[in-house]
Amino acid sequence: MIQPQIDYLIPKHPYENICYIIDDIKFLNKEINDVVYKVQDIILNEIMIVDLKIYLECGIVVSDKCNISFLKEMHERIGYPCNKDCTYSNDYNGSNACKPKLIKYCRIYEDNDKYKGELKPSITFEEIKKIYSD
Numbered sequence: 363m364i365q366p367q368i369d370y371l372i373p374k375h376p377y378e379n380i381c382y383i384i385d386d387i388k389f390l391n392k393e394i395n396d397v398v399y400k401v402q403d404i405i406l407n408e409i410m411i412v413d414l415k416i417y418l419e420c421g422i423v424v425s426d427k428c429n430i431s432f433l434k435e436m437h438e439r440i441g442y443p444c445n446k447d448c449t450y451s452n453d454y455n456g457s458n459a460c461k462p463k464l465i466k467y468c469r470i471y472e473d474n475d476k477y478k479g480e481l482k483p484s485i486t487f488e489e490i491k492k493i494y495s496d
């Protein structure tokens with residue numbers, strides 16, 4: 363049968379009780395930190411809205427905003443509308459589009475390195491059509 367641990371109820375010394383309280387606070391602090399890291403991880407990888415700087419192959423730089431999970435999922439498929447006479451542009455979903463060679467992102471209203479990143483799309487328009495046309 364389970365017995366209560368009476369040793370902990372009555373401290374042998376006044377400071378002993380403080381040690382238990384400190385141990386509880388340490389434990390609570392660790393638990394709270396674990397939750398905070400999990401929430402931060404979800405925010406950084408799935409929720410945050412980012413400002414984009416999209417460097418097109420023809421040299422034009424465009425700005426945009428989107429959700430980080432959408433960006434990570436779709437960055438290979440981005441084709442940005444460009445001029446009709448642009449030598450790098452292709453017909454993409456019925457409009458003239460250029461592929462980005464580099465996408466830099468940063469969380470909106472933040473200038474901290476932990477919220478920044480770069481993505482380099484590597485596949486061509488032909489490969490996009492082949493892979494995603496279904």
Ligand SMILES: [Zn+2]
Binds near residue numbers: 421422445459
């Ligand atoms: Zn272009």
